[in-house]
Structures are given as structure tokens and as C-alpha cells.
Amino acid sequence: MSLSAVFFLDVKGKVLISRNYRGDVDMSSVDKFMMLILDTEEEGQVSPIITHGAVTFMYIKYNNLYLVACSKKNANVALVFTMLHKIVEVLTEYFKELEEESIRDNFVLIYELLDELIDFGYPQTTDSKILQEYITQVGQKLEIAPKPPPAITNAVSWRSEGVRYRKNEVFLDVIESVNLLVNSNGNVLRSEIVGAVKMRVFLSGMPELRLGLNDKVLFENTGRGGKSKSVELEDVKFHQCVRLSRFENDRTISFIPPDGEFELMSYRLNTHVKPLIWIESVIERHSHSRVEYMIKAKSQFKRRSTANNVDIIIPVPNDADSPKFKTTVGYAKYLPESSAVVWHIKSFPGGKEYLMRAHFNLPSVEAEEAEGRPPISVKFEIPYFTTSGIQVRYLKIIEKSGYQALPWVRYITQNGDYQVRV
């Protein structure tokens, strides 16, 4: 591993802030970074790692920023990329938006954090909850000195002791995102569900939590396979607080949660499901005069569920003008800045079919540069519903002080990367 330095660059490649950890690279070598990116881009050789002499740059792009790590060794790539993302995560927890301006406003804080996150190129404390205990934005005098980080002696490096809440509550959200890719002939090219269990934990002390799901493997193990509906989860990944060995043994998800918000687990389902919202489009383009759209949207889930705030985003040519719309439900709006029409349907019950027509004029002179053909994308949210049928059977909370805590569970299915090619 060992990162030699970390840089924050703006979109033009100017250094906004940098931290030299090992002093073994020339800090000015980053000046070439932007040029290298542009050059490799032209040749189609661009990749998130590039070299300049003996230095390897690994970068991620966030908002309009480049976060660049450089190393002289044959570093562990996945680690470097996740570390860079971690830096973004920690910084956004401190000041919401990470962008050029917030970096300028907070650069002292960023220096402080960079100093704690990594020492001599090796990651140190990265847990933002713990960091927030001793790196605070408010200045302190020595009399009220901040607490130094506690020793990480057991498996609970993510939670510090002595957390207190008057009302002990846990919120658990099961969120399933549907990724869909449909080609222009209406064939489903890819359909998958990425699920996540997110938690917001407001519990005192060191609570011990146990989560029960209708996991197929567990049901089969305990001989309940036939009776109730169960779900086969693939590629389950857990937050580091979950005792993985326990899960491996008896499929119990037991953990001491971090304080506040975190993602407990994620999973993937490869089962082929009917696309929840099906889009058919007919586009008639008469060059130099007009283009007409007919979009049909069909909800293919159970009648008792309802999709909320459905946005169907239909890309139109850059130079289209004079929009005219007709919808059977909801309203359509032209967004010239993103060259798209958004058809908004506030509530879309299952088993329904709606229609929208749009008409645009096109200029008689053709635009010089060719345009891409972005797909139609759909945004939606279906509450109280999961595609996979995953269910939380119980969430047990045990703390030695014996308080009663309330668990709240919510299910949502939403769009992930939902694209229909035209």
C-alpha cells in the first residue's frame, strides 16, 4: 500500500489542497496530471491509473474534483480506490457537499483530517464517528481538550463507549434498486436487483443486535423450506460490524452497530423479473422539420402497490424547439438545459397503462456535430414492496442495561440504473 501523497484538484487540474505523506515524490509532478489525462483520453487509453515517470497516479472523480493518490510502489489498487472514496465519505460527513468552494472554506479542517486518516502513507483511523470526537470544527482551548481516539482493542472499532439516547430507536430500511437495460427492439438485455439494508441507529450503550431475514438457506437448514416464502440472496456483503463467522455457521446476522447511519448489508439477485415499469416508444423524426414522440408506460406490478413520483425522462435533440405535449395522466415538462422531456406521474398504480405524446419543431439547418442517442430513463419509488420478497422477520436488540428499544422497518423498491434504448 503506502500512498506517497494525496491531491485534490479542480477540473482544470489546479491543486486545491495536497498532503505529502512520505516525501518521496516530487509534489510538482502532479502538474502534469491533467495533461496526461487529456492525452490518454484522446488515444482512448484513459484509465483511472496513469503513470508519470516512476510515479503512479490513481484517481477518482467526485463532483468537479479529482482526488489523486500517488504511489511509487506496486500498490494494492482496490485499497487505494476505496481509501479515496473513504476520504470523500469522511469529508462529506463533515461539511455536506465536497466541492471546490467547501474545500477552500474548510482547508484547515481538511488538513487536520488528512493528517489523522493517513500517516506516512498508511491508513489510520477512518471512522467518521470516532474522528468527530476529537477533530471538531469548533476550536478548543487546552482546558477543555478533546478526547484522543480510544484504543481499538476489540472488534468494535466503529463504536465508542458511552453513547446515550433518551429514546432508543432503530430505523431499518430495505431498499431494492432495479437495474434494467432494454434494447431498441424491446428485448431485456440485463435485469438485476441490488438490495441494501440501511440502518439509522439511535441506541445507548453497546447494544447487541440480531436480524432475522427470510433467507432461503437458513430456512432449508432449519427445515422450514416448504412452509413460508423465502429468498435466495446472492453475493451478500456485510458491514464490518457483522460477525461474518457467525453468519457462515448458522446464517445469523448479529452485530454491534455503529452509531447513526450506515449500510448493514447489500445483496444481489439475478432472478429474472418482469420490468416493473415498461416503456414503449415510437419516435418519428422528419429531418429539418419536426420530431414526434409517442411514449407508452405500463406498470407491471401488483395492483395493490403504487409507484410514486415516477419520472420518465425522454431525451430529445439539442436543437428541438416549440414543444407540445399531451398526456393521459401527469404532466410533461421540457428541460432545454438537459435536452430532455420529463413526464412526471405523481402516483402510478399497478396494472395501469398511460400515454404521452410530444411534438417538437426542428430547425431547417442541421447541426454540425453528431449527437449521441441517450436512452430513456425512468425514476420511481414503490413503497411497502420488494421485488425479491425479502422480509425482516425480527430485529432483536439486547443491551445489558435492559432498555426497550423500538425497531422501525420500511421497504422500498426504486429504480437503479433503469435504461431503455431508443
Place this chain on the structure above:
Amino acid sequence: MAYLVDNWNEEDMQEIRNLLRKPTAQTEHGELRGILKTVLSQVTRGLDMSPLFTDIVKLCATVSIIEKKLAYLYMTTYARKKPDLALLTVNTIQKDCCDANPMIRGLALKTLCSLRLGELIEYTKHPLLAGLKDKSVYVRRIAVLGCLKVHHLNPQFSTDHDIVNTLYEMLRDKDVIVITNCLMALEELLLQEGGVVINQKIAHYLINRLSDFTEWAQCCILQLLLKYRPENDEETFDMMNVLEIYLKHTNSGVCMAAIRLMLHLTKDLPDIIQDVYKRLKGPLVSLLSSDRPELVYTSLCHLEWLNIKAPGKLDKYYKKFFCRYNDPGYIKYKKVELLAILCTNESLKDITEELSVYATDVSVLLSQFAIRALGQLAKMNPAFTLTCIEAMWSLLFLELDSVSSEILVVFHDILRYENLIDYITGVITKLPVCEHVVQDPRGKTALVWLIAQHGKDLLDAPYILESMLDSWEEEPSKLVKLSLLTTTTKLFFSRPAECQDMLGKVLQRCIESSDDPDVREKALMYYRLLSKDVQKARDIICTSQPHLGILPTDGTSSLSSNLQHFNSVALLFGADKWQEVQQSKLIGKSKVYSQSLHPVTVSKPDETELCMPETSQLLDLNEVTTEIRSDVTSQVVSEIKFAPTISLSPEEFEGKWMLWKSSKQQQLPLLESVPPNDIQDRLAGLGWQAMAISPEGSDPWKAFLYAKEANTDQLYLMEVNLHSETDLLTFDIKCQEDQQWVTSAVMKLILDAVS
């Protein structure tokens, strides 16, 4: 006060200085912090703020922790510029190292070690050693890495104070970050001996406690465990069982490191490694759905690797490799490459359809990648050929310049293969359609070449050529002109009646009015050949091209499939590029820069071939490249320097001498007798130090020498023999295997010094 002044001049500097010197500044924290922030923001912008050093040094004694941090940060930036002034702060820092607050102690210790000043080491000693025993974990963590920082300044420090043993003992610390830091520090401290020793006890301890460590530490430890060799299969399986759960870790760094260790453990167990391949595909495939493009790219590169190792395992996942509209370019290109590799009879239809969609993408690069992938598929497997060729034909009818050009380039390349012979006529009949579409010089060159090669079957060939020749004057590209010339000549042999007139015109034009020497020369050569003997000219110019069999899929280069590159930068770069990067560590920077900017383009060889079909000329090319290579070596030589003083114990020398294979041997006949001492002196001047030397006058005279390359820290050992009778000097150099490519350069340096 303005925080961001664009033009910072002496006046502003003075203003800051005055503010810093104001006595009130010491008391009003808010104000002082504002000033320090201004100064540091200027530092960040790259302005030299070192003139303020004296004033800021005084602030280190401030009581507020934030101001202290800012002042210390400033000092670490400029201490190297003002070593004598930095010395003044040592007292304050040392005092802070004994502060009651562990935050201050840690901060001070970190600063002290980060000043990077050799002079300060003796002042660092006490606080650092005390820090290792501090009761606060925070300080201990910093102290451990502090040892490493000091070691890089002066390696003597760690031997003097027995740091290595202390750190080994600290592996029993209760804090896991301290333990990780110790491991990392030891790994670097003991680099020469191969890093930290992972014996069975440590290995078991680490692997059993692995879940207690932070995710980053887990990555590092999993990497260190690669060094450990389990004693028997049972132990291996125990380790595998523990490791398996880490495949479920959310941090993909941990996940990848665990996979690598599993692969490493099972590398001699062929049955089980197949099982591991099966398991690792799951986490990698699910990474593809990540919204972090860098990680997707990493996983794509690893899947490519996996496919080489365990072919066929990924085929059914091909739909995962379909591009999303908003994927960054580099991911799309990689996906397209992989689609071509993963294609099977079942997925062929889907994949060619998908590639055809990309082929008409607005991004010309993506379109080129997709068309090349179609070509690759067509030549790879006879079963795919028909579908791919048909897909390309239908793309030709779209009459898009860039698409048609690329397809012609691909045809030009693949029609040489055996399984495509049947399609030549089909391709040829499509050429007239392309003639007015293709504008791109590469496409034109390919079109003309195809006519030259297969034009005898195409009725329209002379007409196409004629219309292209009509625009000769407007044609900017030399390549197109050269290939037009060749094609006209070739076509003349197969269809003399229709082409004679045309050929005459072309030759005349090239010889009389072309300003390009290449075009003129080539035309003259054709002209001379034709005027001597048309039959012989035909034999020379129109040689038949042998058809090539199906090539095995490339990408199986030994290095890229090497396990040691798994989850490292090297794998993402690909083997060749990585080697280039490694070598560039020695070669001058500017040179490397130009190299990395201009990677070799794939289409080059075809173009040369197009213009020079004679093999003899290709041989010439080889010579040229050897010349270029020797040039590079001399570049290396200028960069190799040996560190002036290093120490090596006789035991170490002997151990390495026995272990390493000799990588370069050389004999040098001396023109006149040279006393052995003289030779030794000259080598010592280069930086070679003697380990053992036979007394002067013995025959043969022998010397064992060693030296360390200053840039790469690589050790070289050498045996020198001098036979006084024959005046023959022999050298035998040994070094680590991966460094052997440098030894020629090292040898050259030695020979230059001695002769």
C-alpha cells in the same frame, strides 16, 4: 483582510508579519487563527511563505491546539528550507512531547519526525523512544510510524536503538492500529532482508484476530500473509476457511486481498484452485454493478485475468458487460474487449447485435473498439465468422465515414486468415459502395489496399481507382498516395489493358510533381523495374500473400497471468506497460514522459507492410530497432549511480552470493598490465566496496565487491578476477532476478571505468 489575494507581494508579507508580531495576537485566538489560515492558504496555492518562518516558529508555544496544529503544519512544509531556524523550535516541540495531553504529545511527535532533517535526529531520539512506551495508544501509533520516518532519514538510527526488536515486541500491543503500524514499519525497515518475518506463530495470531482489525489493516495483513507458507494441506484448509468469510466484506479492498491470498495458498493445489476461481467470480461480477467506475474498472481488469486463468467460467455473464450509456469511456472500451473474449455460440447473436449498436455510437473511439472486436471475433473462430462479417456488411450500408473506414481497416487486417478466404469475394463486391463514403486516410488506404490485393475479381476496380486518382491533388495524406501508387501498379499486372494509361499518369505525376521524397522514390523504383523487365517486375511486386491460420487469442502473456500482480497496479496496466513503467524508474524523466504519451499504436505494422512487402526491408527495420535499443541502454547508464556508503556483513554477502544467479559475465583483455590496486581504486570510485580481496601478487588476483544502486536501492555483487599472465580481467555480476535487465548497463559503466 483579504484571504485570497491574487498578487501576493512583499507588502502583504510585511503586513502579515506585523500582525504576527503584534503582542495581542498571542492572546486573541480567533485572530491568530485567521492569520495562520491566510498563510497556509497561500502555501496551498504554491506561494513561498518561508520568509515568515521566524515569526511562525514563535507561535508554536501557543496554548491553543488548533493554532499549534497550523503552526506545526507550516513548519513541516518549510523546515527543510530553513534547517537552522527549525533547530530553534526543537525545544518547544520536545516540551510538547512531554505534555499531559496525549493529543499534544502525538502532534508534537508527529511533527518532530516529519521535519525530515538529519540534524534533528539526536533530538528526536528521546521523545520517540518514550513515545513507543507511551500509555496513550494515539501516541504509540504515531511513534511506531515515526521510527519508520527516521529510518528513512538515517538507517543507522534503527540499528543503534534496536528498533526492530522493540517493534516485534510491540506486536503484542492491545491496540490493533499499533500492531498494524508495527507490521508495516517492520516490513519497510527490513526491506533488505525481505521484510517482516511471518512465522507460524505470528501468522496464526494475525489470521485468528483478523476480524478485530480495521478494514485497511485487514488489507495490509492479508498482503503480508502472502509470505507465509502453511506447513501442510490441513493448515492451508484452515486458513482458507477463515478467509472465505472475507469475500463477503463490503470493502472491495479487503475482498480482493483475501482472494489474492486464497489464490496464493492454493497455487499448488490444482483441484482446489479451480474452486477458488469459481468463488472469486461472484464478488468480481457484483463489483461490476458498483457506482464507482474505478472499482468497476479494477474488477474488469481482474475478470480479464480470471478468464485467462479459468477460461469459460464467465461466458454466461456476458450481459453484465453490456455498456451503460453513462459509463466512462475507459470502462466501455474494456467491456467491449471482454465481450469479444467471452463470446460463445450461444451468446454470439446477442453480442454481435450489441457490438453493432456500439459501432454506430457517437463516440468514434467506442465505435472503433466495437468494430475491431467484431473483426477479432471473425478471425478467432470460424463458427463466428459469418455472423460477424454480415454484421459488418450491414454496417457498411449505413454509409458513415468513420464506421466504414474502420470496417475496411479491419477487413484489410483479417482477410489474410484462412477462415475468411470464402468471404473475400463478398467483401470485394461491397467496395464500390464505400468509395464515396470513406474520407478518413486510414480507411482510404485500406480500401485501396483491398483493391490492389483482390481487384482482379472486381469489375469496377479500375473505375474506383480512377475516380480516386482524380482527386490526387487534393489528397493530403502521404499514406493514401503511396498506396494508390502501389495499387495502380499491382492492378496493372492483373488488368493491363484498363490500367496502362492510368499507371502512366500516376507515375508521371509522382515523379514530376510530387514534393514528397518517399512517393517520388517509390514511383521511380516502380518505373525502373517496369522499364527493365515487366515480367520480373511483376514477380517482385505481386508476390502472393500466404494465408494465416487461426491465431491463439492474445493476451496470454506470461506476466499478465502472473499471480503476483493480482490486485496491484501492474495488473491494471497490463504486463508490457508495467515493465515499461518499472524501467522508466531508471531512465530520465523527460524521456519517459514522451514514452508514456505515445504508446505504440496497433495499426502501425500493417501500414509498414502495406508499403514495403519485401522481407528484406523488414529486416532492415529490425536493425534500426536494435540501434534504438542500444540508445536506451546508454540512457540508463547515465542514470545509474551507486550509493557512496553502504554496509553489508560478510554473512549477508555470502548468503546472497550463494542465492543469486549470476546475471552478467564479461571478459576484458587488458592492453597493458594494470596493478590490481589500480582496478580496485577505479571501482571504488564508482561506489563498489570491497568485501574480500586476495593479497597483491597472487595469481589469479580475486576480489569480491558490492555496491548499491542509488535510485532503486538494489544491491549488486561482483567477483573480479585478474589473470596476470594473460592480462585478462573477468567480471561476474549477481543481483536480484527482477533487476537483471539493468546489469548490462551496470557492466558498461564498470568497463568504462576500468579501461
